[in-house]
Amino acid sequence: MLMEQVLLALTPLMIGTALLGVTLGIIWGALPGLSTTMAMALLIGLSTGMSQSVAIMFMLGVYTGSVFGGAISAVLINIPGTPDAVPTMMEGYPLAQRGEGGLALGTAIAASFMGNWVGIVLLISFIPLLLTLALEFRSWEMFLLAMWGIAISGTMASGEKPLKGWISGWIGLLIAFVGLDSIHGVSRFTFGSFTLDDGISYIPLLIGLFGLAEVLRVLPQDSPTGIPTQVGRVVPPMRTLFKYSRAAVRSGLIGTIVGAIPGAGANVASFFSYDIGRRRASKEEQKKWGKGSYEGIVCAEVANNANIGGSMLPTLTLGIPGNAAAAAILAALELKNVVVGPTIQTENPGLIFFIYIGLIIANFLMYGMAIVLIKPCVKLFSLPQTLILPMIIPVCVIGAFAVRLSYFDVYLMLSAGVAGYVLHRFGFPVAPMVLAVLLGPLADENLRRALVIFEDKEWWSVFTSPIGDILILVVLYTFYDGIFRRRG
Amino acid sequence: MEEALIMLTKTKLLIAASVAAMAVTPSVAQAEWPERPITAVVMYSAGGGTDTVLRALSAEMAKQMDWQIDVVNKPGAVGGVATKFVLNKSSDGYTWLGAANYNKFARVKGGAESKSWEDWYYMQAGTSLASWSVRPESPFKKFEDVIAEARKRPGEVTISTSGSGGLWHELAAIVAQAAGVELKYVPYKGGKPATLAGLNGEVDIAGGGVHEHIEFVRAGKLRNLQQTGPEDIKLEDGTVMPSVGNFLPQIKNDLPFSGIYNIGIRRDAPIEVIQAVQNAFVAAVNSDSFKEVVKKRKLFIDIKLGEEADRRAAFLEAVTANTFQKLNVPGAKTPEELGLPDPAEFDKWWPPKGYKPLPLAGS
Amino acid sequence: MTQNESSEPPEEKAHFTGEEGGGERTTPRKDLGAAVVIGILAITAMAFSLRLEVPTSIYTAPGLLPFLTGLSLLAMAIGLGVGAIRDGGSKDYFAAARAGAQNYLSQQEARRTLLLIAVLVFYIFLAGQISFNLRLPTPFFVFQFSSWEAISMPILAAILWFFWRAPIWKCGLFSILMIFFLAGIFRYAFHILLPAVG
Incomplete structure (x- = not known):
């Protein structure tokens, strides 16, 4: 059965499909304003016209490609193509300005390749173990996990006081509260608007805060600081990866586990891995952090790619998607009348193997295509910034609109862009705000739900979950560390 | 004819670009309806149960009739967002609402004003x-x-x-x-x-x-x-x-208490168009491939059309409004506000004043 | 002296490294101003969260977390403000702020930014108000042209012309190609509606 699937996946049609998916995915991810989540959501409708195997192969290709693609614009023009490339941007762009953009991207390629492998290997070999672990994350643990991410926002304020990072994050939290509360259905901060009832989607916010804000900041400059045309070698430096192998393995584990927890996606994985990476790095390396650290890129890119394998785990074993992209693959399968659930092995024997092999093929192709595409991408982004940046404006508009087909989101994107520009003038980092907008709803919803459940129990039952207890300590430590131990 | 070529949606600033020169096709459009792709707006997100069933259904309708049906998702406000979206479109029958439960939550809780049995026509395909x-x-x-x-x-x-x-x-x-x-x-x-x-x-x-x-x-x-x-x-x-x-x-x-899958169309659309859609709908629901989709998920085919469907829409909304009142669901309108009776009184209440069944064949 | 503090010489920005915050120099005065605005935001959020209904117990009230967030944000704003005052941010605050604002507006770059924002607001507002979609059947496919494209093309061309300073025909060509490319992906590949059409 395994062989059968291998042979099916290795036909020229399948390889060609995967290649097309990977290529389009990389380009899509590299375009500021177009994210992995959106690509996958749009592909659901498109997949109805394909055969089942082609649809899966194509979607896995786009998934793998776009997760990496976000790194390209992040490094070259300081705009993350996808949310999970924010840490890559923080390290990669300074490198690009020093003329090491090629090496930074090469590192990102190598790290992504490695990350995919970690995710796939862990997915295949540790299904029961990871699943048990992922199922331990109930509302209370999910709240604490989200809280940890929010606490990290203070330490993401590279160069500034943690206080400013937290303020930025807390403003993000207030934004995240807008909309119908998920427990009682009460409208919060909506001022009677039904449009606001559905909350503020993080995608237009992200496009505005990073994409449009960067356009507003750089375009009007007298001589916009582009990347030097000399970007250096683009060959993925496997040696760098070996140097940071410990960070790579750690980040791979974090990425896979976060992926396996339903509700937490690649963005959370790369932020976590990046922050933990900084704490675990050597003193010497820590000084480079925020100013161009290759280890930082490794941490972020390994984690967000390992997340792919992780996210497929609950998807394939329970039919419960690990994140939005996995949900799209599930939806495409549903439309092919494949019901994915705990009985998938008996109902659709071989499908799981096909997906494993699809992931592996997509990974190899991603590696190859990334190397092929980097040079043209560098050339493209080395065009005058005064040409590139205006071109990004309509992409931002359409990207904000397409997620929910809502023009309100376009206005939101515009406001976020102006706000991002103002915040920058006042020295507030915007990455924490994005993190908080992503995690705020998760924290709020899960805390309130946990409280509903704990309501009738004794107060100490809050501490009966071992994972919860560990997370409480981690959150407290993160705050303590941010308040009392300033880092440069 | 211009109506078909130009989609004027918002009334604030209408740009009435004249393309009459292009209008070479005869003005009796119904004979070859539809002349352009249809958009089905599903009120829940892509990949969910409602979305899956309605996509399968519209794919089958498209296949049987050789139509082009584009499915888009506009989730939000328990259907209210999609409802308003379709209401803002021209009522030419080219925009459908992919709905669940006769869209009964949209008016009770989602801020929509339109009545399912007076402003819309919902066809029921199946239940869960x-x-x-x-x-x-x-x-x-x-x-x-x-x-x-x-x-x-x-x-x-x-x-x-x-x-x-x-x-x-x-x-x-x-x-x-x-x-x-x-x-x-x-x-x-x-x-x-x-x-x-x-x-x-x-x-x-x-x-x-x-x-x-x-x-x-x-x-x-x-x-x-x-x-x-x-x-x-x-x-x-x-x-x-x-x-x-x-x-x-x-x-x-x-019994049964069930979730329902519907396709909705504006009631003020040309009756010939509604009839054409209904014919396609019935043929698709009864097709083998749709039956297979339904069977696999332990859903049930249960076609309801015409006045029976309108009546069901009103009844379910009355049940919901009353249940939500008892549950104290925040933001839900009361049956009095909506002008709906107690479910026990429903038989006496129906048909409400102003209700007119559509003159459709085969309902 | 005060002028120097509240403005950034252009060459400073050229050395921008890393993410936000690392590059832009802030001053105690800016921090103080920000602290006041954030404080007001926090108090507003707290006031609104207190007005939310409490369906069951206080622990699960929808306003609980927004209130706590507002409260801790207020504490942080006070912390930022106190720090800024300690660093001398309150000295001649209003005079310095006015000077700072004037200084900002006197920079050509800042004026260009404001112009760009104005153009974007106009563009997005216009594209949201006007809505049409032409369908021109050709022998091969139905060519579509919507209000979004009609509005985006001249505006993108104008922005290009202003900032890129290329000949007008080049700006026009690039903008037409870009908009057709984008609209093409979404309309013909994904079959979704373009902005403004709805």
């Missing part, structure tokens, strides 16, 4: 049943165990729902009310997380649809306590998903 399931190690072996425990600790036995004021919340509440007990409804973001909460033991009972639980029941990861169909469901291996009618005979005649 509600289910309560527990983990195999749960102390609840049977439905009665839950009732006994809930009597002992009112409002403390927890059940997951796919969202506050959503369908599974409503159906679980109707069953609990019939049994005379009070449960604690714990809302999740969608049916899958709600099922997961039952699997990992966060709640005592997983609430949701039969189609969401059945795979887990087959795999032995969940045990079904009741489902809201009129008859027991027997699985291949002999496992029985019992009908709630076995335990609560007083509601046996009202």
